[in-house]
Amino acid sequence: MTSNARAYFYIGAFSPEYQRLSPGSVLLWYALEQAIAQGCHELDFLRGAEAYKYSWGAKDQRLYPLALTHA
Numbered sequence: 001m002t003s004n005a006r007a008y009f010y011i012g013a014f015s016p017e018y019q020r021l022s023p024g025s026v027l028l029w030y031a032l033e034q035a036i037a038q039g040c041h042e043l044d045f046l047r048g049a050e051a052y053k054y055s056w057g058a059k060d061q062r063l064y065p066l067a068l069t070h071a
Contacts, residue, residue, distance in 0.1 A: 006042045007035035012052070028056070 009031065012024050032043060045053045049060070 005040050006044055007031070007038075007040040008044045008046060010046045 009028065012028065014024060035043065043056075045056075045058050047063075
């Protein structure tokens, strides 16, 4: 999904059976190429500090909680 020149990626999968082929990495690379072609300049992996995100160059960003109330 893309919004405001940012693409979002959430919940990739991993199967030890296909680890040697790295299909998840291939699909993520393809998704990145498509996002760039559509004008995106940033990929947001959303929550979580999984190691694979950092291998793609992810940087932590502070999250700010927001509470809305009905007046």
